Amino acid sequence: TGGVDSTVAAYLLKKQGLDPIGVAFNFYKENSSQKAEEECLGTCQSRNLTSIQEVCEKLEIPFYGVNASHMFKERILDRVLTARLGGTAFSPCVQCNVLKFDLLVEKSKKLGADFIATGHYAKVVKNIKTGKFQLISANDREQDQSYYLSALSRVHLEHLLLPCADIRRSEVEQIAKSL
Secondary structure (H helix, E strand, O other), rough: OHHHHHHHHHHHHHHHOOOOEEEEEEOOOOOOOOOOHHHOOOOOOOOOOHHHHHHHHHHOOEEEEEEHHHHHHHHHHHHHHHHHHHHOOOOHHHHHHHHHHHHHHHHHHOOOOOOOOOOOOOOOEEEOOOEEEEEEOOOOOOOOOOHOOOOOHHHHHEEEOOOOOOOHHHHHHHHHHOO
16 A cells, blocks of 8 residues: 555565565545545555655655456445445455455466565464464564454465564654655
């Protein structure tokens, strides 16, 4: 999103000697006059790809913007509407993360990237006995976002890096201020 957490995640990866690539998604039509469509977006949605590109330039990493407005409408907005009209529960945040990670897996293959990384607060561990990857809570319990990533599949988890998982949000904010 180009926010504090994703910016610090990219910075930490770069500091570790990795070569991060910035990828952001446009989930709404920028020229849309429908205010309701924009109001459906949560705070985790990128509204301005230009500002994210500027963050990537400051970190000296490549940037790619992806128009995924059609997929967002189909997989999230339409399902939210259907669920509300039908009186059933639907967790848009969980499903939106699945969409994001599906897109990240696809983009990483095209770019030849080995891993996917985000600024989420959660951990991915590999079970030594089964060899399966599991999602667990972050060190900062107040910021833990493992629920929002709970529907991710093995394909997502086996190549996922979460650089902010072992530090507190207050430390992430301090790193951001230093940048």
